[in-house]
Structures are given as C-alpha cells and as structure tokens.
Amino acid sequence: KAGVTQTPRYLIKTRGQQVTLSCSPISGHRSVSWYQQTPGQGLQFLFEYFSETQRNKGNFPGRFSGRQFSNSRSEMNVSTLELGDSALYLCASSLEVAGALNTGELFFGEGSRLTVL
C-alpha cells in the first residue's frame, strides 16, 4: 500500500507570494491533518479535514487555508507569504477523525519544505 505522498518536496517563494501544497493520503484513509514544523517549535497543528469538511483548526492566521477533495486528497494554501512561514509542512492521514472512538495512528508524509525569501 502506498504511503502518504506530499508534493512538492521543496519550494522557494518570496514574501507576498502564495503557495499551494498537496497531500495524497493512504488509500482508504478519510482524515487528513496538516502540521507546521519549525526548529524548536515541534509540530504545530494547522487543520484537519474529514469527508471534505474542515473538522478542526489550529491557532494560525486566516492566510492558512485548506480543502479536501472527494478522493480524500487535500491541499493547503498559504497566501501573502511571510518570512516566518518558512518551515517543513507535514500532512498525516488516518482512518478516522480525531474524537472518534477508534481514533488511531497518524501516518505522515515526508513533508514539503518551504523557504520564503
């Protein structure tokens, strides 16, 4: 079974631009969640999508948005990029949404490393 796939793996943008990152979950997984990882900050939760609906959102500004398609693939978008948005963006898929009785393991992609100049 193929793992979680994220594209692109690396990208460089300049301040003010926008970026779209893509995540294809493991087949059969309906939940996709996104995280920002920076040195010393751990994994900061961005949002979770389940059945094309945003179920939870972390404490990030409205410049960060996302969506999920009917095939469970998800995209996240960051508009008006700032230098502080430079980070590794990880997505993870799981069978069930957070809060379900059988919530389980998160399977992570390799991440998209964004550099904002």
Added chain:
Amino acid sequence: GENVEQHPSTLSVQEGDSAVIKCTYSDSASNYFPWYKQELGKRPQLIIDIRSNVGEKKDQRIAVTLNKTAKHFSLHITETQPEDSAVYFCAPTGNQFYFGTGTSLTVIP
C-alpha cells in the same frame, strides 16, 4: 483547547541506561495516547500507543504508562541504544490532534 507539556526537552543517557519522557495534558476528552519518534531528516512514526481503558503497554524495550486521573502518560525506553537517538513527541488525542513540543534524546555510546 488542549494544553500539552512534555518533559524533559532534551535528554542524554549512556547506552544501556533507561530513558523516561513524561507528557501532561489537560483535555479530559483525550482517549488515545500515542508516542511518535522522528529521526533526523525523517517523518514522525508511531512507536507505541495506549488507549484510555489501559494503564500500561509494553513492546520489547519500549513501554507507555497512562494515569488518566492525573492526566499524564510516560514513555519508557530500557537498554537504550544509539539508534534510539531521535526526537520523541507525545500526542494526546481527544477531539483534535495535539502534539507535545518534543524531547530530543541522545544515547551516548
């Protein structure tokens, strides 16, 4: 929202010694308690998990203990080896996925 604290933030042990990492949380709705390991340059991966109806779970050199009353759970690694060197994250899960700030473990040969 959930308040997750993980201690210590860094930990160095001699090879063969034990390591313990503690995670405290605040959300009473948390019912799933996993630990993830992230090696340098790699993705986080689950190493052990426990559900709220169980107090302890062991898998070879790794164990997790849960105290739901006190709202904390701990990762125990015995007979540490250099390949255990990594960053470890707790992720108490209730209605949202939360992660601790991570513990950087270094095992000194």
